[in-house]
Amino acid sequence: MNKIRVAVVGVGHLGRFHAEKFAQIPQVELVGIVDVVKERADEVARRCHTRPFYDFREVLPLVDAVSVVVPTVHHFNVTKAALEAGCHAFVEKPLASTPQEARQLVKLAEELGLILQVGHIERFNPAIKKLLAEVRDPLFIEAQRVSRFSSRCLDVDVILDLMIHDLDLILAITSSPVEELQAAGAPVVTDKIDLASVRLRFKDGIVANLTASRIALKPARSFRVYQPGAYLAADTLESTFVKVALEEGRFTEASPPLPEKFPGADPLREELEIFIEAIKSGHTPPVSGEDGFEALELAFRIKKEIERQKDLFLAREGSCLPDLRRHCVSSS
Missing domain, CATH: 3.30.360.10 (Dihydrodipicolinate Reductase; domain 2)
Known part of the structure; x- marks a missing residue:
């Protein structure tokens, strides 16, 4: 079977590791990476010897599968569009922002006969x-x-x-x-x-x-x-x-x-390799969309x-929790 054409959508802290791992997997052709931050997309694409995209919709017709590593609030829209375009999807946990959204994605993947795997990486530790x-x-x-x-x-x-x-x-x-x-x-x-x-x-x-x-x-x-x-x-x-x-x-x-x-x-590489194997074999991956839904x-x-x-507590105390976020100082 030919190499699986993959794009990584979102190359922030975790997504760039996805791109690096996919670039190392022999069965994968990393067609491109996507990020709304142009400088970040360009940098990761250059390092992984692939093409940068700035709108995920542009890359969907070019690939067999996507790895969705965007903020959780965008998981549903990106994954739904990818599935509807005929792409298998690996989605970082949690699968979606709500169980209702997650259930829709699981159902859609099943109806279209596509692999939907969720990134619960500890299963591969x-x-x-x-x-x-x-x-x-x-x-x-x-x-x-x-x-x-x-x-x-x-x-x-x-x-x-x-x-x-x-x-x-x-x-x-x-x-x-x-x-x-x-x-x-x-x-x-x-x-x-x-x-x-x-x-x-x-x-x-x-x-x-x-x-x-x-x-x-x-x-x-x-x-x-x-x-x-x-x-x-x-x-x-x-x-x-x-x-x-x-x-x-x-x-x-x-x-x-x-x-x-x-x-x-290397749990991350292992779970991504298993995703590729599931696409090739058609078998349900160890952490399926249904598993992701149940955890969510x-x-x-x-x-x-x-x-x-x-x-x-609020009803009993007649007060409200303080807004401490304004006063938070993070040190590294």
Whole structure:
């Protein structure tokens, strides 16, 4: 089969990495990159030895697939236009701004017989892949994902920015419906939720506790699973995996020696290569549009519960939350 002709739409902080990875994949012809900032488009195109475009509509007739790495608010319009033009689409998470938009994209891709893959990159982190392969009848899940404040990604709250990664991982472990949801969160330095704590109880009995913050002193990414006879832990920041298991009735370190490390891994390239393989084979990719929809739908249930809690607080206190965004100072 001929090379898959690809364009990257949006080459900001993350999009330029997409362009670089696609330029390295032998099965891909990087036809062009698109960005509304001309200087940025020109620079990335020059570095990746391809052609710059400044309106994504111009490149659609020239390619088989697009990688959508624009701000979340534009995901729906760009992806919908690409699908309608007959292009397969890789869309960075979250799939869309709302579950309703995401559902429309999933339905459209299915009707047109096109691949729609969502960029939940942690599925391709080798530490997570090892953890998922070891999961057996999980009882309890803990996820912590915190980062220092950054001026990037302020178009969405911490749930859609960070927590949605762990929601996707949990939904990859269980397909059971959520029976109980408790959530709390608050805006601290922006006008959106900057930190959140969530407890989920699923119909199959699994309980999951999640914490996400984008105003921590230092970053941390941990995902832990407790199951009969074993404890599994992945650090996705360091890409390490730990398993502690019962051996002869006692807790001992599992072999190989802990922690297991995965040097040289490239999750972004792997997920983009799998996208290309899905186009060639016609098979559903590991993180499908439906997966992206389900993670987004659960994220919005959490957002709704946090808003409900905030409304109860305001009604009780007879006051409003302060607007702290004006006073936020970011240091790097």
